[in-house]
Amino acid sequence: MARKLYPLSIQTFERIRIENRFYVDKTEYIYNMVHTDSACVFLSRPRRFGKSLLVSTLQSYFEGRKELFKGLAMEKLEKEWTEYPVLCFDLSGGKHQEEDQLNRYLDYILKENERRFGIECDAVDANVRLANLISSVYNKTGKQVVVLIDEYDAPLLDVAHQDERLESLRYIMRNFYSPLKQCEPMLRFVFLTGITKFSQLSIFSELNNITNISMDEAYAGICGITKEELLTQMSDDIDRLAAKMSITREEAILQLTDNYDGYHFTYPSPDIFNPYSLLNCFSKEKIGAYWFGSGTPTFLIEMMRKFGTTPIEIGTREMADVSDFDAPTETMESIVPLLYQSGYITIKGYDEETNLYELGIPNKEIRIGLFKSLLPNYLLRSSQKGKVAIAQMSVLIKKGDIDGALRLLQTFLETVPYCDNTHYEGHYQQMLYIIFALLTDYRIIVEQRTAKGRTDITLETHDHVFIMELKFDKSANEALEQIEAKRYADAFALSGKKVVKVGIAFSVKDERNITEWIIR
Structure with missing residues (x-):
């Protein structure tokens, strides 16, 4: 054809x-x-x-x-x-x-x-x-x-x-x-x-x-490309991409979904793919960050600074009332309406009892692109070194080697200066969250609710669940003890994956780096 x-x-x-x-x-x-x-x-x-x-x-x-x-x-x-x-x-x-x-x-x-x-x-x-x-x-x-x-x-x-x-x-x-x-x-x-x-x-x-x-x-589907339109009107494009990438048709659809799907502009709504990224992907026959790479969201970064919005807030799913979507820009009380309207978060669910919408980042292209643009707010001259270190960490974690990944991260943090002379936990917590969020192909959750509390960072791969607890100016053992005492691992008992508990200590006052960790 x-x-x-x-x-x-x-x-x-x-x-x-x-x-x-x-x-x-x-x-x-x-x-x-x-x-x-x-x-x-x-x-x-x-x-x-x-x-x-x-x-x-x-x-x-x-x-x-x-x-x-x-x-x-x-x-x-x-x-x-x-x-x-x-x-x-x-x-x-x-x-x-x-x-x-x-x-x-x-x-x-x-x-x-x-x-x-x-x-x-x-x-x-x-x-x-x-x-x-x-x-x-x-x-x-x-x-x-x-x-x-x-x-x-x-x-x-x-x-x-x-x-x-x-x-x-x-x-x-x-x-x-x-x-x-x-x-x-x-x-x-x-x-x-x-x-x-x-x-x-x-x-x-x-x-x-x-x-x-x-x-x-x-x-709901007046703009963008719906899942049905992709599978019918673009079926041969999927096959051509799969052949070019030497993967199956099903694997190609999964990669397209992970990278470009996930938009919903109401509820219920069909799955909407980003049309700009999808067409560029088929044209170049390669998965890439086309939409995010087509323009730096300068106004969005400035508004995030104005509202003091943190990366964790963006990456964590939250609930919103229908009136939040229509809030005038000048009178917004949070960044949520602008993030939604600009396409950086989208509707992920709806609770009929409360009439509230669940919001989250649509897909991997947006998550990685947005967090890459935020990382310079926490580290100076980190761009190239950071990309290399994060890519290498991703390979190690895929093999289940969290110890090697943390050693690599520790070495990386020793080589780059921080933006400001910040000595508060929140700065470093946000920085570490961005770095982990940039690891590709993994599901990352911050402050995931469990029966007895919230985990700091949960990183889920195809065969592992890493439960990480951070302690600032305290010991890694204290962090690990919290994971055990609050039985965070119980939430993943039926996942069929190997659960790894990681207590991490970070020095804010002195080294401003990871100082120790314990893996169990």
């Missing part, structure tokens, strides 16, 4: 269809969305999850480009194919800008739309320009207007942690969006995408009729 042409870095529906590139059919979702009671819809999804392609598909649909939908679900569903004038605004070009730059960018995207419809406007203010554009197009065509806004929040994300700059840029964007309410009679459909929610923007504070479908079960 001929190899597919993948739409890597292509987000235009028209081009994908004309060039016969691979397209996962999402047009049934689009048909359902535009034939509902709401004429103003908002969708939140992480970056590179297909939002821009969705906007482009909507544009082709509303422009009546029937020929582009041949063979897709829309061809059978839509009977009328009414053509509407479509205004498109891509705000992704407004990132990393000061006030003057942002105003000039808004001028640019308004001019582009005015040019398309032959509209002239002498007004300077963006809100007047947008209102004039909508009304002029409406009067000129005699049809209601469709407005598509992609990445509405892009100009604000990078300054979310800077209150003063956020306020000034938010004012500009609020001014720009304000006509959408007053022009409502002239609008057929308004669709906005973004990552997070900013309060005091007119689309949320003034458009009280906006429908947020981000957590609607009916649209």
